[in-house]
Amino acid sequence: MENLPSSLLVDILSRLDDSGHLARCRLVSRNFCAAAREVQSVKFFCSLSRYLKSRSPETRDRITPFKAVLGDLFRGSRVPIESVSIGVEKSLAGISYDDVEDESDDLHLTDARFVEEWLPRVSGELRSLSISDFWIQSCWRKSEILKLISSCCHALLELEVKNAWLSVDGLNSMPMLSVLTLEFVRLDDEDLNKVNDCFPCLQVLNLIGVGGLKEPKICLPRLKTCQWTVSNAPFSLTILAPSLLKLELRCIRPRSLVIKAPMLADCRIYIVEVNELQVNHFLHLESLQLDSGNICSLLHSFASATAINEVKLNSSRSNETDDTLCLESAFEVFPNVSSLTLQSGAWSEMVTCFLSNGLKTRSPMKDLKVITVQFVKQNLDASLQFISCILNCCNSLLRIGLLIHSDADHGAFFSLVSKWASKHPRVKWKCGTWKEGAEDIWVSDCY
Known part of the structure; x- marks a missing residue:
């Protein structure tokens, strides 16, 4: 590689996933050193192995401090840095407070004093910045890093901060920023007004486990994609986003939920229960x-969304009530749906309703073409009878996907499906398995 053209060598070194290797490449030869200094990105994460070696009496003297390596990487660059991604690996999340005997700050990466040593040097052309802090060292140290970033990174387009206690005091407007991710972050502000005001052109917002907020409100006129995971707090959530196209919201029991996003096309809501739900007339909602x-x-709150053609439902109901989910009620709300996925909770409720009342739909389900179902271990025969009734009500159905729980008897299930499929040759059938918290696995071809 020593004789490769310098441009090709720079391209190869730019593809390294770990800038620690880049630092070592500088010691190989003059050509490698020169090429390494031309790389326009820094990506360096502290591994669990490195952390443990830095704490062991036998090895800690041979480990260069993490912050020192970062400083050398920034000082050694001869070209403008466009991307910085630094932090601790996820494996360090397993370190408990009992394992830490001192008040070290060697991995406190959102420390404003540390960031001030290198960020102004690289901020001019910086487009993307990601910092994943070490929670044990950062959770009790409030950081003013946002103030520093907003004061010098005027060309920044993407910002990601994880595992930190942040202050928005002194935060300046960043009209260029289009992507913001805050994950497992603590904020002291009562709401998100400062973020709304200082990042007016955000198009992508990810708020994952952001704590400390009261009555949070997202009010961003250009926002197109939003992922929001909220802790279990009994406050109200409000989303005002006239340009929003895709929303994924996870919360427990908010007092109220207000969604005003008239352009929304893809909506995913995971919620235990909510006392009050206010939504727009989602005329463009498709999924x-x-x-x-x-x-x-919740279903009836979306009754005005007449453009919906893809629906995925699951019920996490813990208590028995009279308000049981039935297939008929789903099609009364969404008569034009073409693809329907029913996860285990929703399907179990629908089978219970079917066993009690049969299938008496007033809707012909004329547009349904694909149905995917997660079967529970019980009542397999009843489930297949229910599928048969659906087939009789829906002449347009083209494909059925059936998933059995991974702990159930797969062989017996697939044999039953094969027999049922032979009675309905016009439909393609496919089988697979599902498990809580895992991706569905399709294990057979279509019948």
């Missing part, structure tokens, strides 16, 4: 996913 303990009431 809807609902997972809730009071899914029946």
Whole structure:
């Protein structure tokens, strides 16, 4: 590689996933050193192995401090840095407070004093910045890093901060920023007004486990994609986003939920229950996913979304009530749906309703073409009878996907499906397995 053209060598070194290797390449030869200094990105994460070696009496003297390596990487660059991604690996999340005997700050990466040593040097052309802090060292140290970033990174387009206690005091407007991710972050502000004001051109917002907020409100006129995971707090959530196209919201029991996003096309809501739900007339909504303990009431809140053609439902109801989810009620709300996915909770409720009342739909389900179902271990025969009734009500159905729980008897299930499929040759059948918290696995071809 020593004789490769310098441009090709720079391209190869730019593809390294770990800038620690880049630092070592500088010691190989003059050509490698020169090429390494031309790389326009820094990506360096502290591994669990490195952390443990830095704490062991036998090895800690041979480990260069993490912050020192970062400083050398920034000082050694001869070209403008466009991307910085630094932090600790996820494996360090397993370190407990009992394992830490001192008040070290060697991995406190959102420390404003540390960031001030290198960020102004690289901020001119910086487009993307990601910092994943070490929670044990950062959770009790409030950081003013946002103030520093907003004061010098005027060309920044993407910002990501994880595992930190942040202050928005002194935050300046960043009209260029289009992507913001805050994950497992603590904020002291009562709401998100400062973020709304200082990042007016955000198009992508990810708020994952952001704590400390009261009555949070997202009010961003240009926002197109939003992922929001909210801790279990009994406050109200409000989303005002006239340009929003895709929303994924996960929360427990908010007092109220207000969504005003008239352009929304893809909506995914995971919620145990909510006392009050206010939504727009979603005239452009095409795909809807609902997972809730009071899914029946949520369904009717979306009755005006007549453009919906893809629906995915799951019920996490813990208590028996009279408000049981039925297939008929789903099609009364969404008569034009073409693809329907029913996860285990929703399907179990629908089978219970079917066994009690049969299938008495007033809707012909004329547009349904694909149905995917997660079967539970019980009542397999009843489930297949229910599928048969659906087939009789829906002449347009083209494909059926059936998933059995991974702990059930797969062989017996697939044999039953094969027999049922032979009675309905016009439909393609496919089988697979599902498991809580895992991706569905399709294990057979279509019958």
